Amino acid sequence: MALRMPPLRDAHAERGAKFTEFGGWDMPVEFDSIRTEHGAVRGSAGIFDVSHMGQIEVSGPDALTLMDRLTTNDVSALDPGRAQYAAVTDETGVMLDDTVVYRLPEARDADYLFVPNAGHDAEMYDRWTGYRDEHGLDATVENVTDEMAMFAVQGPDAVEHVVEATDPVARDLRFLGTAYTTVEGVEVLLSRSGYTGEDGFELLCPADAAATVYGAFEGVQPCGLGARDTLRLEMGYLLSGQDFDPETDPRSPFEADIGFAVDLDTAFVGRDALAAAAEAGVEERLTGFKLLDRGVPRHGYDIVDTDGRIVGTVTSGTMSPTLNEPIGMGYLPVEHADPGTTLRVVVRGERKEARVQSTPFIQ
Amino acid sequence: MSFDVPEDCQYLETHEWARRTNGTVRVGITDFAQDELGDVVFVELPAVEDRIEAGEEFGVIESIKAVSDLYAPVTGTVTKVNEELFDAPELVNESPFEDGYMLEVEYEDEAEFEDLLTAAEYAEQTE
Numbered sequence: 001m002a003l004r005m006p007p008l009r010d011a012h013a014e015r016g017a018k019f020t021e022f023g024g025w026d027m028p029v030e031f032d033s034i035r036t037e038h039g040a041v042r043g044s045a046g047i048f049d050v051s052h053m054g055q056i057e058v059s060g061p062d063a064l065t066l067m068d069r070l071t072t073n074d075v076s077a078l079d080p081g082r083a084q085y086a087a088v089t090d091e092t093g094v095m096l097d098d099t100v101v102y103r104l105p106e107a108r109d110a111d112y113l114f115v116p117n118a119g120h121d122a123e124m125y126d127r128w129t130g131y132r133d134e135h136g137l138d139a140t141v142e143n144v145t146d147e148m149a150m151f152a153v154q155g156p157d158a159v160e161h162v163v164e165a166t167d168p169v170a171r172d173l174r175f176l177g178t179a180y181t182t183v184e185g186v187e188v189l190l191s192r193s194g195y196t197g198e199d200g201f202e203l204l205c206p207a208d209a210a211a212t213v214y215g216a217f218e219g220v221q222p223c224g225l226g227a228r229d230t231l232r233l234e235m236g237y238l239l240s241g242q243d244f245d246p247e248t249d250p251r252s253p254f255e256a257d258i259g260f261a262v263d264l265d266t267a268f269v270g271r272d273a274l275a276a277a278a279e280a281g282v283e284e285r286l287t288g289f290k291l292l293d294r295g296v297p298r299h300g301y302d303i304v305d306t307d308g309r310i311v312g313t314v315t316s317g318t319m320s321p322t323l324n325e326p327i328g329m330g331y332l333p334v335e336h337a338d339p340g341t342t343l344r345v346v347v348r349g350e351r352k353e354a355r356v357q358s359t360p361f362i363q
Numbered sequence: 364m365s366f367d368v369p370e371d372c373q374y375l376e377t378h379e380w381a382r383r384t385n386g387t388v389r390v391g392i393t394d395f396a397q398d399e400l401g402d403v404v405f406v407e408l409p410a411v412e413d414r415i416e417a418g419e420e421f422g423v424i425e426s427i428k429a430v431s432d433l434y435a436p437v438t439g440t441v442t443k444v445n446e447e448l449f450d451a452p453e454l455v456n457e458s459p460f461e462d463g464y465m466l467e468v469e470y471e472d473e474a475e476f477e478d479l480l481t482a483a484e485y486a487e488q489t490e
Contacts (some may be wrong), residue, residue, distance in 0.1 A: 018401075033400045033456075034427045185375065205454070226401065226428050296405050296425050319404035319427055348407075 006051035007149050007210035017224060023118025023241070025052035028224040037232050038321040040221035042195050045155035047220045048228055054121030055204065056128065057110035062137035067112050070131060071101055072253060072270070074263040075112070078103035083176040083191060087253045088116075088124065089270030093277055094250040097124065097240055098258070100193065102178055110142070113189075114206075117240040121145040130259045131269070149210035153217060154200030154231075162201045165216040166190060170201065183213045195228065197235035197360060208348045213331040230318050236288050236329065236359025242299060243286060243315040245330060252277050255331060257286045286315070287337040288329050291345060293352035297328035302346040302352070310335050314345060320361060327361050328354075366394040366489060369460055373436065373476060374485035380460065381436035381479060383470075388437060391464040392455065393426065395489045400426035403455040406448045408433075408465055413441045415468060417475050422465065424455070433465070437475040443467035 003026040006012075013019070028049060031037060040046040058067055068075040073086035076194035083102040087095045090340040097120045102113040116124040125143040132139050153162055162170040166181040166188070173179060173192040181190050194200040205213045229239070230256055238244060238258065244251040253262045264275050291297055297317030305311050317328030328345070336343060339358045344351035372380040378396035382389045397403065405425040415421040415435040422433040445464050448454055455463035470476075480488070 029428065030401055033402050230427060294405060296430075298430065319425075321402075321427070 007207040017237040030221040030224045030226045034226040035321050037223040037227035041155045042088050045157040046223035047217045051149045052118035054116035054147045057113040057142045059110040060139040062139045063111040066139045072262040081105040091268040093252045093273035095244045133144050149207045150204050152194050152202045154194045154196040154198045158200040172298050176211045183216045186212050197233040206360045209357040222308050234361050254282045284331045287352045288357045290357050291326035295347040296326050296354045297345045303330050368482045369487040370482045373479035375436050377434045387467050388470050389464045390466045394459050397456045397459045402427045403452045408444050437470045439468040439470035442469050
């Protein structure tokens with residue numbers, strides 16, 4: 001299957017980006033170096049092309065019902081112009097994806113927009129329309145992923161760059177607040193959000209205006225998926241398909257430690273299974289650790305206890321550019337998940353000492 | 364983008380270089396290889412007196428995004444390990460042919476050098 005391409009793929013290549021396949025998309029992984037890009041976001045600002053993220057619009061009289069039934073959070077609590085993080089679960093409470101749900105500012109064509117992960121847009125579209133049709137709901141669902149570009153401007157200086165490119169409304173947006181504004185005459189949906197742990201914004205615009213919007217941030221460090229991964233991992237944020245995967249590593253939101261995004265008082269698919277899981281308590285939880293010995297933990301490496309018994313598997317790991325220490329996450333039995341617990345990560349047959357550490361890894 | 368390919372080195376297709384100086388040979392990875400890997404964060408190398416064999420793995424190099432095996436250009440005994448790399452693996456990125464070298468090896472068979480690529484041949488491969 002041909003790879004999907006972000007609208008600015010060629011411009012990124014011209015700028016010297018290296019590319020990687022991610023979720024069926026051909027995306028820039030690195031422009032200068034992961035360390036340089038990571039440092040820019042922690043220290044000043046960086047801009048990411050995240051057009052591989054899905055965008056699905058939902059509107060109509062039953063839009064709220066449809067959104068509420070298919071995501072774990074309480075969508076009815078969203079005021080216009082606000083967004084929330086949520087999981088999408090199946091009947092058994094297994095996470096299919098995680099997403100951000102936006103209730104769009106008033107008087108627009110669509111009432112809600114949600115952003116599934118790369119490569120999940122078609123699956124989520126089918127899930128939404130399937131549920132709608134099965135339950136006779138009156139709602140329009142539109143997968144606009146290929147018509148939209150999405151950028152993230154992140155870092156302590158992001159607000160200055162975004163105010164300069166848009167208008168002072170950016171300064172007044174609270175975290176997870178959204179507003180329509182313009183960049184060089186192009187209408188954008190601006191959201192104070194991101195996945196780096198820094199202050200910042202995400203901008204959604206029509207794909208054919210991507211160059212204009214991206215161009216307004218000339219001088220801001222371009223960043224690839226490599227830095228996006230090290231930044232999110234320093235915060236302990238999940239990567240869909242890696243830290244949970246309905247096929248290879250099915251997990252509930254409680255196991256993935258995002259219980260804050262689950263509202264059991266709402267009637268969503270998977271709610272009953274999750275209510276029972278909440279009652280019973282989890283046996284395993286996604287847990288952060290640092291490696292004390294030299295080495296880099298990687299996805300798929302075994303985690304063993306001090307007696308050498310396998311107790312888990314690394315889901316994500318890297319050398320933290322901020323700390324210059326190897327960090328990682330994996331699902332561990334709760335009795336091994338307390339901060340300070342000593343474990344071993346098996347790197348090419350060698351047991352490297354590791355210590356459980358609460359996330360985020362950086363303050 | 365063009366990469367350094369010093370004339371005084373010989374090369375493996377797997378992007379290691381070998382530079383001979385009276386009886387010993389220095390081994391490292393090329394400028395092209397360090398650029399492909401990106402930020403190097405870890406190297407695992409043999410110890411002094413270990414024997415390495417031409418074409419066989421002798422160590423591992425890791426960047427933030429990738430893990431890669433290191434292959435020996437020739438057979439011989441390790442006489443020196445660049446221990447600087449344990450605390451400063453970024454030297455491989457900054458100076459792949461000098462400060463970022465990995466090993467010095469006392470080689471056994473001069474003839475093995477004939478199997479390595481010349482600078483011109485290697486440069487062609489990375490074009």
